[in-house]
Amino acid sequence: MQLTLLATRTAARPYRFATQCATVDNPDPQHKDQYGSSSVPIYQTATFKGMGGAYDYTRSGNPTRSHLEHHIAKISNARHAFAVTSGMGALDVIFRLLKPGDEIIAGNDLYGGSNRLIGYLKTHGGITTHHVDTTDPSTLVPLLQDPSRKVAMVLLESPTNPLLQIADLETIARLVRTHRPEALVVVDNTMMSPYLCRPLELGCDVVYDSGTKYLSGHHDLMAGVITCDRDDVAKGIAFTINSIGNGLSPFDAFLLLRGVKTLSLRIDKQQANSVLIAQYLDQLGFKVNYPGLPSHRGKAVHDRIASGPGAVLSFETGDVAMSERIVGSARLWGISVSFGCINFSHVSRTKLSCFKFYKRNLPEDLIRLCVGIEDPQDLVDDLEAALLEAGAVRVVDEAGARATLERVRPDGGDMKAVELKSVGGQERVKAGRPALERVMTSAPGKVILFGEHAVVHGVTAIAGAIDLRCYCLAEARSDGQISLDLPDLGYSQSWDLSTLPWHLVDPALTSSSCLKTGPKPDQAPSTELLTLLANQFVHQDQLKAVQAAQAFLYLYMHLAAAQGAGAPRPAAQSFTVRSGLPISAGLGSSAAFSVAVSSALLYSHGVLPLPSSSSSGDAKGGIDRAHADLVNAHAFLAEKVIHGTPSGIDNTVATLGGAVAFRRAVKGREGRLDVIEPQEGRGIRFLLTDTKVARDTKTLVAGVARRKLEEPDTINPLFDSIQRISDSAHSLLTSSTVDRAAQLAELAQLVDQNHAHLVSLGVGHAALEAVRSTTRGEPWGLATKLTGAGGGGCAVTVVPDDFSDDSLASLRSALASSGFETYSTTVGGRGFGVVAVPPSSAEVDEAEGGAERSKVPERRRFDECAGEELARWAEGVEGWVRA
Numbered sequence: 001m002q003l004t005l006l007a008t009r010t011a012a013r014p015y016r017f018a019t020q021c022a023t024v025d026n027p028d029p030q031h032k033d034q035y036g037s038s039s040v041p042i043y044q045t046a047t048f049k050g051m052g053g054a055y056d057y058t059r060s061g062n063p064t065r066s067h068l069e070h071h072i073a074k075i076s077n078a079r080h081a082f083a084v085t086s087g088m089g090a091l092d093v094i095f096r097l098l099k100p101g102d103e104i105i106a107g108n109d110l111y112g113g114s115n116r117l118i119g120y121l122k123t124h125g126g127i128t129t130h131h132v133d134t135t136d137p138s139t140l141v142p143l144l145q146d147p148s149r150k151v152a153m154v155l156l157e158s159p160t161n162p163l164l165q166i167a168d169l170e171t172i173a174r175l176v177r178t179h180r181p182e183a184l185v186v187v188d189n190t191m192m193s194p195y196l197c198r199p200l201e202l203g204c205d206v207v208y209d210s211g212t213k214y215l216s217g218h219h220d221l222m223a224g225v226i227t228c229d230r231d232d233v234a235k236g237i238a239f240t241i242n243s244i245g246n247g248l249s250p251f252d253a254f255l256l257l258r259g260v261k262t263l264s265l266r267i268d269k270q271q272a273n274s275v276l277i278a279q280y281l282d283q284l285g286f287k288v289n290y291p292g293l294p295s296h297r298g299k300a301v302h303d304r305i306a307s308g309p310g311a312v313l314s315f316e317t318g319d320v321a322m323s324e325r326i327v328g329s330a331r332l333w334g335i336s337v338s339f340g341c342i343n344f345s346h347v348s349r350t351k352l353s354c355f356k357f358y359k360r361n362l363p364e365d366l367i368r369l370c371v372g373i374e375d376p377q378d379l380v381d382d383l384e385a386a387l388l389e390a391g392a393v394r395v396v397d398e399a400g401a402r403a404t405l406e407r408v409r410p411d412g413g414d415m416k417a418v419e420l421k422s423v424g425g426q427e428r429v430k431a432g433r434p435a436l437e438r439v440m441t442s443a444p445g446k447v448i449l450f451g452e453h454a455v456v457h458g459v460t461a462i463a464g465a466i467d468l469r470c471y472c473l474a475e476a477r478s479d480g481q482i483s484l485d486l487p488d489l490g491y492s493q494s495w496d497l498s499t500l501p502w503h504l505v506d507p508a509l510t511s512s513s514c515l516k517t518g519p520k521p522d523q524a525p526s527t528e529l530l531t532l533l534a535n536q537f538v539h540q541d542q543l544k545a546v547q548a549a550q551a552f553l554y555l556y557m558h559l560a561a562a563q564g565a566g567a568p569r570p571a572a573q574s575f576t577v578r579s580g581l582p583i584s585a586g587l588g589s590s591a592a593f594s595v596a597v598s599s600a601l602l603y604s605h606g607v608l609p610l611p612s613s614s615s616s617g618d619a620k621g622g623i624d625r626a627h628a629d630l631v632n633a634h635a636f637l638a639e640k641v642i643h644g645t646p647s648g649i650d651n652t653v654a655t656l657g658g659a660v661a662f663r664r665a666v667k668g669r670e671g672r673l674d675v676i677e678p679q680e681g682r683g684i685r686f687l688l689t690d691t692k693v694a695r696d697t698k699t700l701v702a703g704v705a706r707r708k709l710e711e712p713d714t715i716n717p718l719f720d721s722i723q724r725i726s727d728s729a730h731s732l733l734t735s736s737t738v739d740r741a742a743q744l745a746e747l748a749q750l751v752d753q754n755h756a757h758l759v760s761l762g763v764g765h766a767a768l769e770a771v772r773s774t775t776r777g778e779p780w781g782l783a784t785k786l787t788g789a790g791g792g793g794c795a796v797t798v799v800p801d802d803f804s805d806d807s808l809a810s811l812r813s814a815l816a817s818s819g820f821e822t823y824s825t826t827v828g829g830r831g832f833g834v835v836a837v838p839p840s841s842a843e844v845d846e847a848e849g850g851a852e853r854s855k856v857p858e859r860r861r862f863d864e865c866a867g868e869e870l871a872r873w874a875e876g877v878e879g880w881v882r883a
């Protein structure tokens with residue numbers, strides 16, 4: 001059923017642009033390649049044998065070229081497409097639609113090569129051109145309305161090259177249609193490509209691109225493409241190409257087709273880089289021409305007719321010699337003509353002779369930047385080095401908290417110092433020291449006794465903290481770096497603080513109220529920042545490490561930005577996280593991680609004051625509830641980064657400890673949190689069994705949500721039944737009167753019922769059934785259910801009071817012999833904890849003659865030991881205070 005639905009949907013909807021680019025269809029469905037080649041073959045032949053076939057002579061047509069033309073037509077949403085030997089070749093073909101005496105209206109900021117051809121048309125073809133300001137459509141009207149003018153073509157570019165001026169293609173096409181219906185509106189779309197703008201859809205008649213640029217993307221071929229919808233115009237173009245013989249060669253057609261497949265991918269990256277660079281130059285106070293900047297004239301029009309600002313920009317320095325010095329000083333930036341290449345960001349200075357010749361009023365200090373796919377920070381660094389070397393900027397206030405660059409006025413006059421909020425969109429920040437040199441936090445895992453999954457959708461769940469904990473050690477460093485070490489996952493990475501993408505920090509998370517009460521429960525993490533972090537900042541393929549590093553960086557960046565009231569004030573620190581919990585097994589390792597990291601950040605940054613420890617070194621309940629809530633709010637955001645849509649129960653238990661009945665707020669209904677107080681002498685033992693079957697909470701939770709949407713009549717009654725189970729369990733666990741044996745027997749029944757419902761939700765697994773059948777079998781007879789997200793992971797077994805230690809030991813060894821790992825735990829342990837860690841023994845030796853050595857566990861052991869030894873090491877640090 002699901003498959004049918006998906007198939008219907010796909011058939012009804014055209015593919016999106018990136019998919020269209022990547023899928024090259026055969027133009028002739030009758031013609032199947034004899035070997036079924038996935039890549040279009042190169043028909044490197046001038047002639048074809050026989051008469052009356054589809055092809056006879058490559059000047060007139062060639063299968064490789066046809067394939068390309070079909071593909072270009074598809075991605076341009078055009079009826080016809082043609083591929084020729086260069087962009088100028090394309091314009092030449094289009095101009096041959098004109099007759100002597102015809103007149104052209106063109107922009108006054110046209111590409112120099114087009115102007116050269118226009119000049120030739122005038123002297124050799126008797127065709128005159130009127131240059132107007134195409135940024136103002138009304139300037140065309142007098143010419144269009146003048147009956148003495150034989151206006152046959154309007155030639156437009158938008159944005160123009162190199163001034164990036166915007167012409168309202170849609171409005172101009174409408175004006176031409178009204179006043180001069182016979183005239184053709186022709187657009188040079190090279191700066192945008194069909195990915196960002198499709199002028200035929202805006203009412204224009206003929207569009208051409210220099211395929212040498214973005215369509216190819218690699219600067220390894222020359223090509224031009226023409227698209228149009230009108231059959232008569234297409235006929236004229238086909239005739240000209242065949243007559244003059246400038247159709248694209250088979251080999252270049254093959255290369256271009258190969259390039260087009262990655263068009264959107266390349267432009268996305270080049271454009272993202274361009275935005276950063278434009279912002280950087282803009283902040284320095286240069287006059288920057290780029291439609292990606294809010295201040296750009298015509299941006300509103302551009303945003304209407306195109307879907308992105310592109311990857312070419314230009315800026316003015318105010319001094320021709322300075323521009324020359326900048327261009328000459330750049331190293332990574334090459335000096336070149338053309339644009340659109342992926343791996344060669346380059347600068348070019350406008351050529352005076354060319355501009356004077358065409359009477360173009362271009363600033364002589366103009367520098368054009370054509371941006372590639374290099375790392376944006378490298379591009380900004382190189383540009384900055386060139387600006388410094390050329391004397392266009394200078395560094396001021398090096399000793400201050402933040403580095404500041406100041407633009408140098410070419411005439412020597414005063415120029416306002418620009419405190420850089422960001423460099424290339426990335427904060428130019430100077431790392432400070434954290435409020436606390438060394439702090440360690442810990443947080444427990446949890447076991448959900450009843451209500452997992454249903455809790456995400458507003459049903460009550462019962463859960464408690466377990467004995468296994470996660471530890472986070474935050475230490476100051478002094479090299480401007482932030483690092484994250486996750487030895488459990490074999491992951492370690494550090495980042496230069498100035499390179500983090502500070503410009504993507506969410507302002508909703510940097511307010512002072514956020515520092516007091518934490519992120520709001522409905523605050524979603526920014527997918528833009530998360531995607532960038534995952535793609536460009538976390539060098540690891542393992543999903544677990546990526547999720548953990550994303551969550552860490554997300555919290556870290558927002559806290560640093562909030563503390564600096566928007567302008568980040570990050571501290572250089574090392575974070576190491578170790579866990580005694582099995583990861584991704586249903587015992588809340590991610591929540592324990594999130595709480596440990598959040599609290600380590602909040603304490604080490606001085607947002608929360610360190611609670612005073614009792615003389616016993618383990619003050620119970622020694623943490624303010626408001627402080628715990630702040631930790632919990634931050635941890636919930638981290639959980640969202642890791643999980644997508646967590647209910648919040650895991651982080652709440654990992655923060656507060658104890659046992660709770662938890663109901664999240666959903667659609668207008670308030671959430672609820674009831675603490676289940678431990679009952680004197682009535683504690684219940686649980687056995688946890690890790691099946692070692694890997695699974696991912698995020699995927700499982702999303703699967704249940706999808707089923708709820710698709711099969712509400714099946715899933716909602718299951719949730720109602722789970723609510724009744726949780727309610728019964730809640731009253732059983734809080735009742736002091738009910739008979740103990742009856743209480744445990746009834747709990748066991750609820751365990752079985754809840755497990756059956758979880759299996760119906762689709763989160764069961766054969767390994768979990770194996771655990772259940774062992775525990776239920778002779779001689780043990782115990783009830784077991786999956787716990788957490790299921791799909792593998794852990795099972796929880798209720799252990800009755802009269803179940804002897806020997807029986808428990810034999811059950812555990814039976815489970816171990818099936819390859820499972822067991823943990824015996826009490827439920828309802830302590831919440832998160834914090835301790836200031838003194839220097840390790842080596843440092844004490846130096847500073848204080850080793851007097852403290854015996855009290856301070858050796859630091860490196862934290863990275864090395866595991867399991868119970870890890871817990872012993874961490875708990876050995878004196879002064880823990882816990883919630």
Ligand SMILES: Nc1ncnc2c1ncn2[C@@H]1O[C@H](COP(=O)(O)OP(=O)(O)O)[C@@H](O)[C@H]1O
Nearest residue numbers: 488544547548579584585586587588589590697
């Ligand atoms: N010790 C750890 N080190 C690093 N990351 C951890 C650690 N423990 C948990 N995590 C993070 O939490 C995620 C596990 O979340 P999840 O699949 O929900 O499992 P669980 O049921 O244990 O919470 C991991 O992918 C990782 O991102």
Ligand SMILES: C[C@@](O)(CCOP(=O)(O)O)CC(=O)O
Nearest residue numbers: 453586588646647697788789
């Ligand atoms: C399935 C769910 O109820 C619990 C997930 O726990 P765990 O990540 O498997 O430890 C999800 C949630 O409550 O966020």
